[in-house]
Amino acid sequence: MSQDFNVNKDRLIVKSSTANLITIRKFINIKAKTFGFSSNEIEDIVLAVDEACTNIIEHSYHSKPNLDIEISVSFTKSNIVIRIIDYGETFETSSFKDLNLELYHKQRRVGGLGVYLMKTLMDDVRYTSVKNKYNQVLLTKKLAH
Amino acid sequence: MTEFNTSKKEIGDVNVVYLNGFLDAHTAPVLEDTFSSLVEQNKFKLVVNLKELDYISSAGLGVFMAFIEKMRENKGDIKLTSMNEKVFNIFDLLGFPLLYEIFDNEEDAVKKFSGDN
Numbered sequence: 435m436s437q438d439f440n441v442n443k444d445r446l447i448v449k450s451s452t453a454n455l456i457t458i459r460k461f462i463n464i465k466a467k468t469f470g471f472s473s474n475e476i477e478d479i480v481l482a483v484d485e486a487c488t489n490i491i492e493h494s495y496h497s498k499p500n501l502d503i504e505i506s507v508s509f510t511k512s513n514i515v516i517r518i519i520d521y522g523e524t525f526e527t528s529s530f531k532d533l534n535l536e537l538y539h540k541q542r543r544v545g546g547l548g549v550y551l552m553k554t555l556m557d558d559v560r561y562t563s564v565k566n567k568y569n570q571v572l573l574t575k576k577l578a579h
Numbered sequence: 580m581t582e583f584n585t586s587k588k589e590i591g592d593v594n595v596v597y598l599n600g601f602l603d604a605h606t607a608p609v610l611e612d613t614f615s616s617l618v619e620q621n622k623f624k625l626v627v628n629l630k631e632l633d634y635i636s637s638a639g640l641g642v643f644m645a646f647i648e649k650m651r652e653n654k655g656d657i658k659l660t661s662m663n664e665k666v667f668n669i670f671d672l673l674g675f676p677l678l679y680e681i682f683d684n685e686e687d688a689v690k691k692f693s694g695d696n
Contacts, residue, residue: 453605477665485636488603491604550673555672
C-alpha cells in the first residue's frame with residue numbers, strides 16, 4: 435500500500451476526516467517501530483493515538499472533516515511522546531478518570547471509553563488547552579526493555 | 580479500498596455476522612448499517628464472528644453497546660465469537676466479558692441460542 439506521508443519526518447498534519455485515521459495509525463506504527471517498541475506495545479500506542487484523534491474529530495471539531503490535526507512524535511529518555519494539537523473547541527476529559535464500566539455500558543457514553551483506553555494503554559496522558567487557540571494532548575509510553 | 584466489511588449467514592433463526600478488517604470511527608457506520616438492517620427484519624439473535632477482524636477502537640465497541648439492549652428486549656442477543664487475542668484484550672479492558680457472552684467458536688455460540696429457548 436502506498437504511503438501518504440514522509441516516513442523520515444516526525445510530524446504529520448492531516449485533515450480531521452475519520453478517513454485519515456488509517457494514515458495516522460500507519461504513521462504511528464512506523465515511528466514506534468523505529469524506536470524499538472514491541473508489536474504489543476505498538477498496538478497499544480496506535481490505539482491510544484486513534485482514540486485521541488477520534489475524540490478531536492468528534493468533540494473538538496464536531497465532525498467537520500477539513501480542519502487540521504497536527505501529530506508530532508519524539509523519543510527521549512526511553513519514552514515515546516506523541517503530541518497532538520487541534521484548533522477546535524475545548525472539551526472536558528477530567529470527568530472520565532474513574533470509570534464504572536457497568537454504568538458506562540448502560541449510559542453508552544462511548545466518547546469516554548476512548549479516554550479510558552488511552553489512560554490504560556499509555557503511561558501518561560496529559561491534556562492542556564489555551565482557550566480559542568489550541569488544544570494539546572501529550573501521550574507518553576516508556577520503552578519496557 | 581476495503582478497510583472493513585461484513586457478511587451474513589443464517590443458521591435457523593440465528594444470524595451470523597462476519598466482520599472483516601479494521602473497525603474504527605470511519606468504518607463503524609458500516610457495522611451500524613448491518614445491525615440496523617437486521618433489526619428492521621426483526622432479526623434479533625446475532626452471533627458476531629470476529630475471526631477476521633484485525634483492529635477495533637472504542638468507536639467499534641460503541642456499535643455493540645448501541646444495539647445490545649434492542650436485541651435483548653426482543654428476546655435476542657449479540658454473542659461474540661472467534662476473536663483474536665489483541666481484539667479480545669480491548670473488549671476485556673472495557674469490561675465486555677461481564678456483559679456479553681464470548682465464545683471460542685461460532686458453533687457453540689449458535690448452539691447457545693437454541694439452549695436459551
